[in-house]
Amino acid sequence: xxxxxxxxxxxxxxxxxxxxxxxxxxxxxxxxxxxxxxxxxxxxxxxxxxxxxxxxxxxxxxxxxxxxxxxxxxxxxxxxxxxxxxxxxxxxxxxxxxxxxxxxxxxxxxxxxxxxxxxxxxxxxxxxxxxxxxxxxxxxxxxxxxxxxxxxxxxxxxxxxxxxxxxxxxxxxxxxxxxxxxxxxxxxxxxxxxxxxxxxxxxxxxxxxxxxxxxxxxxxxxxxxxxxxxxxxxxxxxxxxxxxxxxxxxxxxxxxxx
Amino acid sequence: xxxxxxxxxxxxxxxxxxxxxxxxxxxxxxxxxxxxxxxxxxxxxxxxxxxxxxxxxxxxxxxxxxxxxxxxxxxxxxxxxxxxxxxxxxxxxxxxxxxxxxxxxxxxxxxxxxxxxxxxxxxxxxxxxxxxxxxxxxxxxxxxxxxxxxxxxxxxxxxxxxxxxxxxxxxxxxxxxxxxxxxxxxxxxxxxxxxxxxxxxxxxxxxxxxxxxxxxxxxxxxxxxxxxxxxxxxxxxxxxxxxxxxxxxxxxxxxxxxxxxxxxxxxxxxxxxxxxxxxxxxxxxxxxxxx
Numbered sequence: 001x002x003x004x005x006x007x008x009x010x011x012x013x014x015x016x017x018x019x020x021x022x023x024x025x026x027x028x029x030x031x032x033x034x035x036x037x038x039x040x041x042x043x044x045x046x047x048x049x050x051x052x053x054x055x056x057x058x059x060x061x062x063x064x065x066x067x068x069x070x071x072x073x074x075x076x077x078x079x080x081x082x083x084x085x086x087x088x089x090x091x092x093x094x095x096x097x098x099x100x101x102x103x104x105x106x107x108x109x110x111x112x113x114x115x116x117x118x119x120x121x122x123x124x125x126x127x128x129x130x131x132x133x134x135x136x137x138x139x140x141x142x143x144x145x146x147x148x149x150x151x152x153x154x155x156x157x158x159x160x161x162x163x164x165x166x167x168x169x170x171x172x173x174x175x176x177x178x179x180x181x182x183x184x185x186x187x188x189x190x191x192x193x194x195x196x197x198x199x200x201x202x203x204x205x206x207x208x209x210x211x212x213x214x215x216x217x218x219x220x221x222x223x224x225x226x227x228x229x230x231x232x233x234x235x236x237x238x239x240x241x242x243x244x245x246x247x248x249x250x251x252x253x254x255x256x257x258x
Numbered sequence: 259x260x261x262x263x264x265x266x267x268x269x270x271x272x273x274x275x276x277x278x279x280x281x282x283x284x285x286x287x288x289x290x291x292x293x294x295x296x297x298x299x300x301x302x303x304x305x306x307x308x309x310x311x312x313x314x315x316x317x318x319x320x321x322x323x324x325x326x327x328x329x330x331x332x333x334x335x336x337x338x339x340x341x342x343x344x345x346x347x348x349x350x351x352x353x354x355x356x357x358x359x360x361x362x363x364x365x366x367x368x369x370x371x372x373x374x375x376x377x378x379x380x381x382x383x384x385x386x387x388x389x390x391x392x393x394x395x396x397x398x399x400x401x402x403x404x405x406x407x408x409x410x411x412x413x414x415x416x417x418x419x420x421x422x423x424x425x426x427x428x429x430x431x432x433x434x435x436x437x438x439x440x441x442x443x444x445x446x447x448x449x450x451x452x453x454x455x456x457x458x459x460x461x462x463x464x465x466x467x468x469x470x471x472x473x474x475x476x477x478x479x480x481x482x483x484x485x486x487x488x489x490x491x492x493x494x495x496x497x498x499x500x501x502x503x504x505x506x507x508x509x510x511x512x513x514x515x516x517x518x519x520x521x522x523x524x525x526x527x528x529x530x531x532x533x534x535x536x537x538x539x540x541x542x543x544x545x546x547x548x549x
Contacts, residue, residue: 152353158317159354161337162346163414164370181366184356188400192352 010147011118018060022224023117023125025231029056032231033109037102039242043094044254046101052234053108062115069111070104077103094255119143124218133212141197149190156185265329266290267422267453268314273323275309283309284320285477291455293421296448298464298485299457301474302499307457310474311424314455315344327422338370345420349427351411355399360391360410363399367414385417390439405436412443423447425456429463441467465489465503466526473498486525505529 013019018026036049057066077100084096123140127133160181161167169178201207241248268291275284283306291297299307312318313325316337324331332340348354357363364382373381386392389409394402399410408431415423423444429437444454444467458464464471464485471488473481475498481488488494489503505526509519512533519532 155348155350156353158312158346159348159350159411161317162315162341162348163354163367163418164338164341165366166336166338166370181354181356185353188356189350189352 010150011115011143012065013118014061014116016060017223018056018062018112019116020223021116021227022218022220023121024129024220025224025227026113026117027125028228028231030109030113032235034106036235036238037105037109039238040102041095041098042253042255043098043101044252045238045241046098046105049238050101050105050108053105053112056112057108060112060116062112065115066108066111069107073103073107091255097256114143114146120216121218124214124216127214128218134207145193148193149186152189153182153186156182156189159185264293265326267293267295267328269326269329270310270313271324271326273310273313273320273325275306275313275318276321282477284313287323287477287479289472289479289482291422291453293453294448294451295453295455295470296444296468297453297455297470297472298468299455299472299474300459300461300464300498300500301480305474305498306477307474308426311346311426311455311457314422314424315340315346317346341420342371342418343420344422344424345415345418346424347412347415347426347428349430351407354411354414355407358398359396360386360394360399360402361396363410364414364417367418371418381417385413389413405432408432408436409439412440416443416447420452422453422455425454425458427458428456429458429460437463461489461500461503462505465505473500475499 033049033053037046040046040049057063080099080103081093081096084099085092088095119140122143123133123136126136126139131139157167165181166178169175245252268289270287270289273284273287274282276282287306287310299310301307309318313320314327316332316335319333324333326332327340327343355363357366361382364385365378368378368381386395389412391406391410391413394406399407402410408428412425412428428440432440441463447454456468468485470483471481471485472479473488473494480498481491481494489506492502495502509529512519517533517536519529
């Protein structure tokens with residue numbers, strides 16, 4: 001087992017339209033697509049929303065990483081299918097597929113955000129939103145540690161496997177129990193690292209000066225406005241569809257026979 | 259009758275490994291390791307040492323080439339199966355300690371070995387005793403000192419009694435006493451016929467105690483041979499970005515002032531013997547001159 005899918009959330013510097021957008025525009029993308037995913041519970045509209053993300057993914061040259069992030073969640077999909085099909089009496093399987101699409105949209109939107117936003121820019125954009133520097137900085141720091149935590153998780157898995165730990169176990173209770181050997185070391189080493197980072201920051205006088213200037217600045221340019229406008233229009237359209245859902249053509253509510 | 263040579267315990271055959279980001283960590287690695295050997299794998303950071311040892315128990319599957327343990331290809335074997343023979347002890351003990359007590363920590367390692375309760379209890383007692391951890395038995399592993407938690411991590415692998423022990427940086431961050439304990443432990447395992455492989459940056463330790471060294475650099479094996487031969491070869495050592503051992507440098511200084519020492523002698527006690535002999539003779543000379 002590898003945690004390769006976590007690399008789908010790691011920032012990689014590239015020169016594309018998407019990468020050059022303002023981080024705030026991309027945050028808007030993630031939020032708007034999350035709202036859109038929550039608007040519907042039917043397969044077709046959700047599928048269309050997911051498809052509408054594809055051009056953005058392709059513009060950002062991120063198809064491979066995106067595929068990885070969606071694939072990486074496959075264990076969750078299996079859970080959803082089993083639970084929904086078992087416990088929802090009417091069309092459980094269709095509902096499960098719809099929920100998988102919903103989760104895929106959210107994951108895709110956020111993975112796009114993480115893949116294209118430089119953690120440094122993220123802090124800057126938060127500051128422009130009037131969030132105090134300490135918080136903005138810790139937020140961006142948290143992002144920067146995602147790959148570190150991913151590597152560490154892999155090390156923990158390796159170390160436990162070397163003493164006979166088995167990743168796959170039968171039965172839900174066993175599977176949950178099986179998480180302890182991974183989660184406990186991970187949480188403890190994360191807390192330890194947090195303290196270490198805090199101490200390292202403080203020993204370099206972090207937070208000493210209140211008024212701070214910034215070497216780089218970010219600006220919401222025309223293309224960001226256009227992109228945001230497109231997102232908002234798309235959302236408005238979907239809200240309209242949701243409100244008038246009953247008067248939409250019948251195929252729009254199509255579902256699988258199960 | 260023809261001589262039948264025993265198969266090497268570990269046979270690495272033409273192994274390549276490429277990480278998903280395209281980094282070629284191992285290039286055309288071939289090597290044989292026999293039963294009972296004590297080997298150090300050295301080289302600068304990023305040379306591929308850790309990647310190589312991870313292939314030994316299947317944590318990493320080679321992109322190309324194959325690895326045989328006791329003559330069997332491990333390609334299709336699960337990590338759990340290989341781990342019974344190959345125990346890897348990782349650098350950071352904090353990556354594996356999670357139980358409420360030391361006892362449970364050891365038990366976790368033994369659980370997957372199909373032992374019954376009695377056997378497990380016996381083994382836990384024996385291992386805690388051997389590692390001087392008996393007094394902490396009911397303590398949380400998270401409250402141990404750095405050295406002790408490393409001991410526990412080693413104990414949690416050794417209790418599984420693997421034929422091959424692989425250490426990643428065992429002497430890192432250990433004080434002199436802890437290193438001594440660790441050395442005793444390795445010698446004990448070697449006496450029991452085990453094979454020990456360690457990845458290390460500790461040149462002095464290697465020169466003093468490890469008979470065979472594998473030098474790595476840029477994913478290749480630069481040299482593989484007796485430690486004493488490798489660490490007298492300045493070209494090889496500098497090629498793998500290491501420095502010559504203190505004893506070698508000391509010997510050079512001695513040679514400069516005219517004390518002649520055979521080329522291969524690098525062990526501490528051997529050097530002391532030579533010096534004693536030399537000084538002894540001089541001492542006698544001095545005595546004679548005075549008289």
